[in-house]
Amino acid sequence: MRIGELSRRTGVPVPTIKYYVREGLLPAGRLTSPNQASYDDAHERRLRLIRALLEVGGLKVAAVAAVLAAIDDPGRSVHKVLGAATDRIVPRYGDSAQDEELEAAREEVSELIGRRGWRVDHDNPAAEALAGALAALEGVGHGEFTGLLDDYADAAEQVAGVDIAYVGRWAGRDDVVERAVIGTVLGDAVFASLRRLAHVDVSARAFGDEGGRPAD
Template structure:
């Protein structure tokens, strides 16, 4: 199919497809003339993947390119690909200011990781992100809510084990890697949506009747 048909089939405007091609997010089509190329089902699938990472996962163009490069790399292990996807999703944290409060938050994060026996690299962006979140709770006078930290960790661990097992059952290596990436990126959005729904339900049950 030509680029116009690819646009019609995917709902992605032609200028956007050309932009993805220039940015290396979409593989070039097969040239049939100096100004014409043919695209196939692989391009349709790739476009859907790109849109999912950008629109649902809210990744930047640069982060999306990094994630897709890891998907395309033939020698990347599933663990490596997951790490790249997680780094793309984890927002950058400010430079370490060496404050005692930050050190205390980092130590709390390290204790949680050690207590649960998690295999986490010392430089994991998620570890530093957790420490910064703990620090923010303290700064805002909400440290009492950190009593929920173990509940969050237990729920996250159960979910992570189930996610990895579900992806690991896929027999096709390409599908396995793609599932790992999408499961990480879209899973964050899915968890957020489900948590909002559960919070609305819990709030209605706990407070709505008392307010009426």
């Protein structure tokens, strides 16, 4: 197919497709003449993945490029690619090594990792992100939230198990790797939305608000 048809199929404007090619996110089409290139289903699939990572996953172009490079590297295991994707979507915090609340939160997270027996490096970006969130909770007077960490960890382990089981349905490396990334990046958006829907329901049941409940 030509670039115009690729644009129509995916809803991505032609100039944007050309930009993705220049940035190395999308492979160039096969030249059929000096001014024409042909694209195939693989280009369409990759383009849809790029848009999903950008629009739903909220990644920046540079982060998408890094994730796609990991996907395309046959020397990387699925575990390593998944780590590369995760590292790109967790928030980063500035150098706050002297912040007592943050230091205490880091220790809390380290103890959680040890207590759960998780095979995770203690300097993992997700661990730092969790510490930052706990420090912020402490800063606004909700430090007791740390008492819920194991309950949240129980739920997180269950969700992670579902994620990995989904990935394991496919045998080919390319399919496994791509679905691992999709499950990591887009799965966050799915789970966050489900959690908010559940909040509405549980709140209505707990506090007697009929507004969010179906009529009898």
